[in-house]
Amino acid sequence: GTTITSSVFTANVAEAEGGAIDAHLSDLVVRATRFVANVAGLEGGAIRSSCRAIDVTKSRFTRNRSDVDGGAIWVSGPSGTRKNLRILGARNVFAGNRGARASNVGGQFTARCGRE
Helix, strand or coil, X not given: CEEEECCEEECCEECCCCCCEEECCCCEEEECCEEECCEECCCCCCXXXXXXXXXXXXXXXXXXXXXXXXXXXXXXXXXXXXXXXXXXXXXXXXXXXXXXCCCHHHHCEEEEECCC
16 A cells, blocks of 8 residues: 655646545555645546545645546445545645535545446
8 A cells, every 4th residue: 555644746747537546456555645726527626546445544635626527536436335434534724625516525535436
């Protein structure tokens, strides 16, 4: 897996998924990291994960954007993997993130762990 600690990701752009990080088939741990104004053409303005174990704590997501869903974080993959997600409620701050199709919480975080 990958561990990111005390880092800053600002104004990164991805044509498809994961404006700052695309954690495809890799567990991801993020601690005390800031994601500001990152953009994804599809999902996950800051982070896109393929439903592997993802643990985000004490991090800040501000003004990230996706053109589809998951303005800050997008997680998708096979069913039964939601138990591996530890994101919300772990002293993270989400502010001003948006996904084009999302509303309310979906603008910050979208998880679809089922059939794709």
